[in-house]
Amino acid sequence: VWTNTALWISILLSSVAQLLLRKGLAQLRQSNEGMFGTSWTRVFLSLYIWGWGFCFVFAMALWMYALSAVRVSYAVPLLSVSYVLVAVLSAIFLNERVNWARWMAIAVITAGVVLIAID
């Protein structure tokens, strides 16, 4: 039970991490223009970027903990759930417009990852 919980929290956290990264970098980019849109100093000062770092590291730790207990072929297909999660959460919190073609692409890519993993 605990390993399954860790697995799902890890997937949720890695999705949230990507959202935080996007939010932070998009925000920094809005105020500036240029190659990166901002300086590295400001990237390191951004709370969103720190949030991304913490979520990423925590998700990784939980992932490795879970992997030690469950089969890889069970864990990896669940990873593709994060593509759907990122799409849903970005539509809700970042106001990204996810059209039907994008939903279809996400579904197909998820199916592909599942095919690899059930092999």
Place this chain on the structure above:
Amino acid sequence: METTNEIAATCTADVPAPRTVPFFGLWVWTLLGSILFGASGHMLMKFGVVNIATHGGWSISHLFSTASLPLLAGLSIYLLGTVFWMLTVSRKEISYLYPLTSMTYVLVAVGGYFLFHESVSLMHWLGLAVIVCGVTIMQVSSRVD
């Protein structure tokens, strides 16, 4: 306001030349970079941990020997891939970009097949083909509506 009209730019000397973006947008190249560096980082790390295991195993003294160089190189390249990922994410929507990272699976499978002579089953190739189809649909998705 930048003009893309080249004639206008050449006629007036004090107007800076328009920033020309060669081929696609910059984010396409940083995305390719992040996927390529991510995949090759993974493969170098795999080579690195095997290399350490065959050269006396894990210990503090080995950590600073040449046996751990491939692993350190793999980690550095993976980090470089992350930097490229940050550059990409700052320029494009995450619901579009994130599923495209599944191309890493394709590259790692091809690399594992040719470099490490790992067997890749028919089912695995099929899954990779489906991923490539999905990535193609994703390209179409940014052109509709």
